[in-house]
Amino acid sequence: MTAATAVATRGTAARRLSNRVGRVRELGIVVALALVVIPTAIVNPRFIQPQSLRDLLLNASIVALLAVGQTLVVVTRNVDLSVGSVLGLSAFLTAQQFADHPGTPLLAGIGFGVVVGLACGLLNGLLVALGNVPSLVVTLGTLYVFRGIDYALAQGRQVNAANLPDALLDLGSSRILGIPILVLVTVVVIAVAAVYLRSYRSGRELYAIGSNPEAATLAGIPVAKRTLTTFVLSGLIAGLAGALWVARYGTVDAAAGTGLELQVVAAVVVGGVAIFGGSGTVAGAALGALLLGTITSCLVVLQIPAFWQQAIAGALLLSAITVDRLLALRLAKALRKTEGTSHA
Amino acid sequence: MRNLLRWETALVFLLIVVALTGQVSTDGSFLSGGNLFYLGLDIGEIALIALPLTLVIVAGEIDLSVASVLGLSSALIGWLWNAGWSLETILPTVIVVGAVCGAVNGLLVTRLGLPSLAVTIGTLALYRGLALVVLGDTAVADFPSSYTEFGTTPLPGTNIPYPIVLAIVLAILFGVALHASSFGRSVYAIGANEEGARFSGIRVKRIKLTLFVLAGAVAAIAGIVYTFRFSSARADNGVGLELAVVAAVLLGGVSIFGGKGSLFGVLAGVLLLGGLRNLLILQDTSTEVLTIVTGLLLLVSVLAPSITRRFGTLRKATP
Numbered sequence: 001m002t003a004a005t006a007v008a009t010r011g012t013a014a015r016r017l018s019n020r021v022g023r024v025r026e027l028g029i030v031v032a033l034a035l036v037v038i039p040t041a042i043v044n045p046r047f048i049q050p051q052s053l054r055d056l057l058l059n060a061s062i063v064a065l066l067a068v069g070q071t072l073v074v075v076t077r078n079v080d081l082s083v084g085s086v087l088g089l090s091a092f093l094t095a096q097q098f099a100d101h102p103g104t105p106l107l108a109g110i111g112f113g114v115v116v117g118l119a120c121g122l123l124n125g126l127l128v129a130l131g132n133v134p135s136l137v138v139t140l141g142t143l144y145v146f147r148g149i150d151y152a153l154a155q156g157r158q159v160n161a162a163n164l165p166d167a168l169l170d171l172g173s174s175r176i177l178g179i180p181i182l183v184l185v186t187v188v189v190i191a192v193a194a195v196y197l198r199s200y201r202s203g204r205e206l207y208a209i210g211s212n213p214e215a216a217t218l219a220g221i222p223v224a225k226r227t228l229t230t231f232v233l234s235g236l237i238a239g240l241a242g243a244l245w246v247a248r249y250g251t252v253d254a255a256a257g258t259g260l261e262l263q264v265v266a267a268v269v270v271g272g273v274a275i276f277g278g279s280g281t282v283a284g285a286a287l288g289a290l291l292l293g294t295i296t297s298c299l300v301v302l303q304i305p306a307f308w309q310q311a312i313a314g315a316l317l318l319s320a321i322t323v324d325r326l327l328a329l330r331l332a333k334a335l336r337k338t339e340g341t342s343h344a
Numbered sequence: 345m346r347n348l349l350r351w352e353t354a355l356v357f358l359l360i361v362v363a364l365t366g367q368v369s370t371d372g373s374f375l376s377g378g379n380l381f382y383l384g385l386d387i388g389e390i391a392l393i394a395l396p397l398t399l400v401i402v403a404g405e406i407d408l409s410v411a412s413v414l415g416l417s418s419a420l421i422g423w424l425w426n427a428g429w430s431l432e433t434i435l436p437t438v439i440v441v442g443a444v445c446g447a448v449n450g451l452l453v454t455r456l457g458l459p460s461l462a463v464t465i466g467t468l469a470l471y472r473g474l475a476l477v478v479l480g481d482t483a484v485a486d487f488p489s490s491y492t493e494f495g496t497t498p499l500p501g502t503n504i505p506y507p508i509v510l511a512i513v514l515a516i517l518f519g520v521a522l523h524a525s526s527f528g529r530s531v532y533a534i535g536a537n538e539e540g541a542r543f544s545g546i547r548v549k550r551i552k553l554t555l556f557v558l559a560g561a562v563a564a565i566a567g568i569v570y571t572f573r574f575s576s577a578r579a580d581n582g583v584g585l586e587l588a589v590v591a592a593v594l595l596g597g598v599s600i601f602g603g604k605g606s607l608f609g610v611l612a613g614v615l616l617l618g619g620l621r622n623l624l625i626l627q628d629t630s631t632e633v634l635t636i637v638t639g640l641l642l643l644v645s646v647l648a649p650s651i652t653r654r655f656g657t658l659r660k661a662t663p
Binding site: 079127136137138142275276308317 | 631
């Protein structure tokens with residue numbers, strides 16, 4: 001065997017190892033899910049009946065949607081804290097549109113919500129990409145601005161299910177082949193985003209930007225443009241989530257989605273997306289959202305006081321990032337070892 | 345550095361504008377002693393927490409769990425009071441618990457090398473969750489008036505609320521620590537270039553850990569203030585306050601990337617936000633305007649340096 005092929009095989013071995021660690025990450029969430037679901041199901045077999053599984057997915061789907069948008073942003077080493085406010089603004093405006101103009105076609109109304117979200121995302125993206133300021137601060141600012149606009153427009157009003165068209169409310173409750181439509185929409189968004197991140201050049205470039213922004217610039221990647229795109233997409237998805245929020249809950253006031261941003265970031269981090277960019281998948285993030293949502297439901301079923309829920313979610317997030325870190329350290333050691341032998 | 349000074353000047357200018365507009369538009373009641381007392385009460389906790397948080401952010405880290413530590417401290421006060429402890433033992437215990445919370449953050453960040461943003465989002469949920477576990481959704485309100493009085497009466501003979509006295513004392517301590525001690529220089533050095541700081545012999549990990557512990561302890565003190573001010577210990581006290589505090593610190597000109605900022609700017613930022621809120625309430629303006637103004641100020645505070653820089657390069661490019 002020549003030295004060159006030896007290096008090559010060792011290189012692929014290292015790559016295989018890092019791939020395996022990546023896969024272990026998503027597997028870990030699935031195992032955690034099983035660890036939560038199985039004991040609950042043993043205690044209360046009704047927990048795994050189709051209806052309750054459907055509710056589980058339905059409850060997780062809005063956070064999972066937001067987590068997909070957030071993943072795109074976080075992968076590029078940014079963060080979008082304004083998603084909760086964007087969802088709230090979009091939800092209220094969509095509901096108001098349907099209530100004030102009863103003739104609004106279903107898709108046009110939802111499209112309106114999506115456009116509201118897109119506009120918010122565009123503003124975030126322009127400020128981050130052109131203003132060249134940290135996304136954490138920008139989106140913390142727009143978190144306040146969007147929520148304030150939401151309250152100012154709502155003037156304390158609330159849109160009730162009675163004022164919404166049946167077609168919209170049906171969307172929140174009906175199902176196809178036993179699967180709620182909301183869940184199907186979420187799965188489609190996850191699939192599109194996953195394929196985009198995995199197989200498209202501009203999707204791969206997002207990881208490159210997150211791994212090393214300077215190197216990405218030097219490699220000719222249009223960093224500002226890609227960053228702008230991720231914020232627009234995150235806003236767009238938050239807008240869609242807002243419209244779906246209306247369909248799901250029926251009653252909307254200006255407070256919809258308050259504080260959701262931290263849940264979303266938690267789901268993304270639990271799902272294995274590195275907060276400093278460069279790695280993670282939308283499937284992982286969506287699984288993270290599902291896991292956090294499932295824990296909430298299990299606590300209810302197990303009759304553990306709901307007060308424990310937040311503490312457990314926090315502990316879970318901490319253990320997820322700790323395990324990630326330890327795995328990464330081991331991986332780095334293993335890679336160093338293969339490199340060391342190849343030079344020998 | 346010059347940009348920074350300019351931002352602080354701008355803040356003071358804005359403060360004067362707010363004070364004068366307030367004074368004129370409210371026929372002199374804005375700067376009256378009674379109103380300043382309420383203004384002081386209103387910003388007490390934010391002012392307190394902003395002090396250690398400034399140091400944390402200058403060192404290039406962030407702590408989003410402070411409001412949850414405030415809530416946990418409040419819940420603990422209620423729980424221990426119900427269990428029959430005396431307040432003389434409860435208060436030190438609570439501060440120690442706050443310091444321990446901070447130490448957990450600090451150890452996860454320094455020993456495991458985890459990003460503080462992720463760690464403190466986790467502990468934000470964890471500490472708030474523990475507060476809920478301790479006290480549930482009940483409220484404890486039967487504290488002796490000799491204590492709650494501290495939250496509702498001014499220092500005898502003045503209009504200065506006790507929490508502000510506490511904040512001023514701590515501000516002097518933190519000001520000296522940050523601006524006039526080798527510890528403070530180390531904090532700036534870590535924020536500017538952590539690697540460089542380590543190579544020049546600064547004990548980066550120990551200093552960061554100290555900062556997180558301080559943030560936890562002061563957040564617990566703010567929890568005590570909050571509890572006595574409303575004479576109500578609840579697990580959900582101060583929910584969401586972390587964003588307001590971070591906003592105040594950043595508005596004060598501290599760079600989120602670390603290494604830049606001053607305690608003076610932060611105090612001006614806290615006063616500006618508090619003054620605006622108070623003014624809007626006096627004028628019966630809806631609070632949503634305040635929310636928008638808070639956000640816009642925050643955006644301006646980060647955009648201003650970037651825009652002036654751009655203008656600066658433009659001017660240089662076209663001589």
